[in-house]
Amino acid sequence: MRDVPVPVRRCALLCGALVLLTSCGWGAGEDGDDGGLPAVPTGVTAAAGSATTVHVMWHAVGGVETYEVYRGGTLVKEVPASERMVDVTRLRPSTAYAFTVRARDADGRLGPRSREVRATTPAAAGDDSAPTRPGNVHGRTAGSRAVQLTWSAAKDDRDVVSYDVYQGDAKVHSVGGDQTATVVTGLRPGTRYSFTVRARDAADNLSPAGAAVRLTTPGFDDGHATAPTGLRAASHLADGAYYLDLSWTPPPADDPVTEYQIHLDGRAATSLVYGADAPRDRAEYSFYTGREAGVTHRVKVRARLADGTWGGFSEERKVTTGGE
The missing domain is CATH 2.60.40.10 (Immunoglobulins)
Structure with a gap:
């Protein structure tokens, strides 16, 4: 993964x-x-x-x-x-x-x-030198939904004020400069994650990232609980071209799902990203598929979950352009 x-x-x-x-x-x-x-x-x-x-x-x-x-x-x-x-x-x-x-x-x-x-906030410092990268970065799983990260302190010509924790290339947390450990929770079983740590000083100079820690949480996730349900698919003709019209029920979550990926004929075809108006009850999307009638497509949808991973796929539907 x-x-x-x-x-x-x-x-x-x-x-x-x-x-x-x-x-x-x-x-x-x-x-x-x-x-x-x-x-x-x-x-x-x-x-x-x-x-x-x-x-x-x-x-x-x-x-x-x-x-x-x-x-x-x-x-x-x-x-x-x-x-x-x-x-x-x-x-x-x-x-x-x-x-x-x-x-x-x-x-x-x-x-x-x-x-x-x-x-x-600490005192300002006229400082152009970034801290050294955090060393000796290690991690271990703590059950199927959490990981523990530890690292050795970075060095700075003044003081390290905080450490930024990244998942992939995105910042997910900050800890104080006197802390060299964190636990990340809310993960999914059977999923691979990557974390890095960077040090920051009072002048906002950011160190290079420490070595990446790649961990796979134990267990198995069949994706059913995170899959969109009730997928419906139809086609319509507009300006000489055929479009697929999709609708589905978002997977259950504390917060609205803001991103979906649509697979067409076994491949990722397009992504759909909502803002603050992400639907909670029923999502809808229509996209171009071509000008030829009588073409049968297979389509399914999955959601990006709050932990950053893709959830399970919806049931696959077949739809024929120009079909009843």
Whole structure:
């Protein structure tokens, strides 16, 4: 299986030896019980990433469309429901900041604020030298849905402020500069993943990546639970060309699925990427297949899941251009 280039979005930090930080965990969302409002985001933490940035993380809230991140009483970031972390930038060095998070649902209802968390940015440094790459990077699976990563500390002419953890080429988490371990959770059984670690100093200089850790979680995933269901396929003629019209029910997930891949006649034909308006109940898509009538196509669909991997395929359907 190929390495996964898309971010894993729930992780927990080992403090010291192996103390789990649940700030970036996904977990099952909670439904709000305050007149139907979204629930309060929990597990909120904040940590300085450099002299001008702070990394804020939180647990998922079910049934929401976006999260709002506040610095004091000021809204500074809006984050889609598929993410539970953000880097707040353009901050002042040597300054204490307070952050809260709120969840907003598809109807625009805004839930209560989370508890307030604080972080202090370090002093600015006139520094053009990046830290050395983290060394001795190791990993091991921790059950079928988590991996543990460890590394040796990078060196800097001043101080390493944070470490960025990447899945493939995308940043998925940050930990403090005094931490050299993390646990990444929310993975799928029987799936191959690749992780790297980079060090960052107060001047935002980023080290080269340490050696990649490639791990395959144990177990087996037949894909049924993650496959789109109820796929329907038909064709229509427009301007002398035939199009396939597809509709399906997204796989069950805490958050809307925002990306699908459509396979036509045994090959990946096109990708479909939604924004914040990703459908929850029924997805639809139409695409060009050619000008010849009487051609029979086989089509199936799969979704990119929140952990960055592709889920199982839907049932395959056959459709003939120009057919009844």
